[in-house]
Ligand code: 13P
């Protein structure tokens with residue numbers, strides 16, 4: 589069975605590192621400044637019949653605003669589903685670029701804005717569409733499955749898009765049909781899916797700069813300090829970290845674990861932005877962030893995505909006020925990518941993995 593892996597070139601790695609290092613941080617705001625901005629944003633949302641679609645990794649203030657104003661705070665799958673079913677005229681996506689593009693592709697009639705269009709993702713940058721197309725052309729007998737964390741152009745090449753919230757179910761379905769896969773871009777997620785399902789898969793070797801930093805040795809040391817804590821791991825983490833997990837899954841699965849499991853303490857190996865929602869959903873439980881390898885000044889991940897951190901109250905207000913940061917996707921690309929995206933959403937709705945609007 590093929591389990592070949594494709595190395596990504598060194599210059600892409602350097603580009604990822606330099607983009608992460610140069611991602612701007614948001615200005616510190618005092619409470620009065622925050623309240624003024626929130627009031628203004630609420631007003632602008634009303635005026636534009638707009639909804640906020642926020643990921644669990646963005647700043648607490650943005651997550652709270654999305655909740656208070658009838659938007660959503662969700663994983664990438666539910667963000668796509670929510671946007672597609674929303675009857676707002678405008679969606680403001682607080683997350684990273686691929687999330688904005690996905691919303692636009694599913695709702696071309698809506699205006700889709702983002703606080704900062706440069707908020708990218710190391711998986712997206714590490715999988716250029718032209719290189720990926722060449723690679724797929726060498727394996728025409730394989731079904732092309734890509735992670736949602738990719739550009740619109742890569743999705744246009746794919747047969748299926750998946751997120752960590754539906755990957756196992758979709759791959760099991762494809763395995764039953766006897767299909768062989770090309771997987772891109774996350775190497776660890778691909779490895780985990782392959783191991784869980786036993787499917788024949790060739791993998792691209794992209795990585796998430798945040799989850800790649802979790803380290804087993806340090807994790808086990810923390811576990812010794814908190815022996816009763818259960819370990820929760822996002823599958824973009826390295827295989828040896830996934831191996832010591834009590835629960836492996838998407839952000840939504842990890843949230844579900846904290847609320848449904850009787851345990852009182854959890855070590856969480858994913859972006860610490862998720863703690864806002866975890867604490868809210870399970871207030872009595874103790875959460876510890878899993879240790880990363882980067883403990884120096886040069887750390888530019890440290891369990892927090894530098895690109896998710898580009899979303900703040902000020903640039904959110906600015907994009908609504910100036911109608912800036914609008915997401916556009918070329919129509920030819922959109923039409924092609926829509927097949928794989930709609931396949932994913934249809935499957936997820938039928939499998940009960942996402943909400944279906946009544
Ligand atoms: P989810 O699909 O679990 O929301 O994850 C998206 C992501 O970017 C994780 O790093």
Ligand code: SF4
Nearest residue numbers: 709710796797798893
């Ligand atoms: Fe991409 Fe990782 Fe950031 Fe998620 S946390 S958006 S996978 S870089």
